[in-house]
Amino acid sequence: MGEVVTAPAPREREESAPVAPEPSSRRRGMWVQLGVLAATVGALAAFHDRLPDFGAMWDAARRAEPGWLAVVVLGAAGSMGAFARLQRRLLRIGGLRISLRRVFAVTYAGNALSTTLPAGPALSVVYTFRQFRRSGASARLATAVILLGGVITTTAYTAIGLAALLADPRARTPVLLVLGAAAALAGAAAVAALRPGVRARLAAFGRRAVRRVLGHRRIAPYAERLWEGRRVLRPSRRDWAALVALALANWVFDIAALHAAVLAVGVDLAPQAVVLAYFAAQAAGSVLPVLPGGLGAIEGSMAGALVAFGAALIPAGAAVGLYRLVSYWGVVAVGWLAWLVLHGGPRLSEGARQWLAAFGEGLLQVCSSVALLLPYAVPPGARGAEPRNG
Numbered sequence: 117m118g119e120v121v122t123a124p125a126p127r128e129r130e131e132s133a134p135v136a137p138e139p140s141s142r143r144r145g146m147w148v149q150l151g152v153l154a155a156t157v158g159a160l161a162a163f164h165d166r167l168p169d170f171g172a173m174w175d176a177a178r179r180a181e182p183g184w185l186a187v188v189v190l191g192a193a194g195s196m197g198a199f200a201r202l203q204r205r206l207l208r209i210g211g212l213r214i215s216l217r218r219v220f221a222v223t224y225a226g227n228a229l230s231t232t233l234p235a236g237p238a239l240s241v242v243y244t245f246r247q248f249r250r251s252g253a254s255a256r257l258a259t260a261v262i263l264l265g266g267v268i269t270t271t272a273y274t275a276i277g278l279a280a281l282l283a284d285p286r287a288r289t290p291v292l293l294v295l296g297a298a299a300a301l302a303g304a305a306a307v308a309a310l311r312p313g314v315r316a317r318l319a320a321f322g323r324r325a326v327r328r329v330l331g332h333r334r335i336a337p338y339a340e341r342l343w344e345g346r347r348v349l350r351p352s353r354r355d356w357a358a359l360v361a362l363a364l365a366n367w368v369f370d371i372a373a374l375h376a377a378v379l380a381v382g383v384d385l386a387p388q389a390v391v392l393a394y395f396a397a398q399a400a401g402s403v404l405p406v407l408p409g410g411l412g413a414i415e416g417s418m419a420g421a422l423v424a425f426g427a428a429l430i431p432a433g434a435a436v437g438l439y440r441l442v443s444y445w446g447v448v449a450v451g452w453l454a455w456l457v458l459h460g461g462p463r464l465s466e467g468a469r470q471w472l473a474a475f476g477e478g479l480l481q482v483c484s485s486v487a488l489l490l491p492y493a494v495p496p497g498a499r500g501a502e503p504r505n506g
Contacts, residue, residue, distance in 0.1 A: 176381050176434035184380035185438065191373025192443040198365035199223055203265055205362065207248070209355055210257040210348045221454040222247040228451025231409030231444065247458070257348045264349060272363035273398075276371075280391035287392075370394075370443060377439035378422065381431040385422065393421035409448070415440060 200216070200223040207214055222244060230240035241262060248258035281287045351359065375390045397418035401410025415436050422432040 172430045173433045173437060176431050177438055180377075180380040180434070180438060181382075184376045187376035188373045188380065188439060188442050189446070191369045191371075191376060192447060194369035195366050195373065195443075196220075196223060196227070196447060198362045198369060199265075199269065202268065202359060202362040202366065203261055205355065205358055206261040206265055206349060207251075207253060207257070209351050210253065210261065212251065212253050212257065214251050218251060221458050222251075224447065224451040224454040225458055226451075228448050228455060232448055232452075233408060236408050254348065260349045268359055268363045269366055272360065273367055276364065276367050276391065277395045280388045280395065283388035284386075284392060373443055374418075374435075374439045377435045377442075378427070378432075380438060381434045383422070383427045383431045383435060385425055385427060389425035390422075393418055393425060396421040409444060411444075 197220070200219045203223065204214060204216060204219040207219075226240040226244040226247075229243055230236040233239055244262060245255075245258045248261065249255065253261070278291070281291045371391055371394050374394050375387060378385055378390055397410075397414045400417035401414040418439075419429070419432045419436045422435065423429050427435075
């Protein structure tokens with residue numbers, strides 16, 4: 117089948133950033149967050165006598181095994197490193213050579229914006245787009261990298277969650293029933309499609325469904341820009357293998373950090389239980405974000421899920437606290453230092469800017485070195501490959 121060639125985009129479209137949520141949507145989201153936060157504060161005041169003993173949690177965290185705590189740090193650094201490498205790989209596929217340290221700085225800084233500011237995800241997308249542009253990427257390439265990177269990591273996230281459900285004995289049967297029903301429907305449709313008339317009707321129905329979904333006002337801008345990105349991003353099979361490996365590593369390392377925190381406080385849970393607790397917390401943080409970064413919702417749902425899978429409340433709370441101390445607060449701290457490295461610091465003296473820049477660069481160098489030591493399964497020779505479109 118021949119390739120569909122579309123007309124070049126107007127110049128002002130070329131210079132625009134990826135589509136961000138409308139201001140009204142952001143305001144509604146902020147009001148929802150404030151409402152959930154107020155309800156949470158009220159619930160804490162009403163049920164303060166039923167809350168766990170935070171002093172006991174602190175004692176459990178202080179007695180955590182140092183070796184497993186080191187694994188928590190390595191897991192958090194590995195997760196961020198995998199995502200930074202994924203973005204760098206996409207940029208190189210588009211013909212842009214960029215240093216690993218700069219990609220690390222942009223990745224950490226964008227994460228800090230996303231997880232600490234109101235409407236942070238939208239600000240992070242625009243910020244990352246502008247940083248890629250300053251590094252030499254075209255507007256179309258920067259947009260394609262951000263959107264395709266999100267699609268790949270979301271797909272990997274879904275695959276890991278499905279694998280965890282299949283590995284859990286209690287969830288395996290209902291999941292297999294759902295998958296079996298879907299496979300039966302697909303098989304019936306395939307058999308029916310052997311008849312020319314039915315095949316034509318199914319094809320027409322599929323085309324109408326796809327057009328309706330892609331034509332939705334919230335989906336159409338992203339779908340259109342992903343389609344435009346095909347001009348600048350043409351991954352080979354080796355590229356796809358590396359991208360999939362890095363997307364999986366992004367989640368696996370973060371889940372491994374949580375599992376290490378659980379083991380550090382002496383809790384022994386099955387790996388699939390930890391994975392399911394992780395996904396339950398991620399879902400709660402997305403649906404009911406009490407504060408930016410899912411603060412409040414993630415901690416509560418993650419500890420509750422660990423307790424549901426057999427952990428005692430005190431060590432479960434301590435494990436979650438240790439995990440979030442590293443994977444959220446530690447990563448956010450590195451992210452704002454990376455922001456200072458990229459921008460030189462706001463209204464600081466020359467000496468302070470130099471000190472912060474040197475400290476931030478050193479810290480990013482340590483993170484980069486840790487990432488280089490971790491096995492990301494990148495195909496041999498990929499790191500030194502020349503850009504294909506440059």
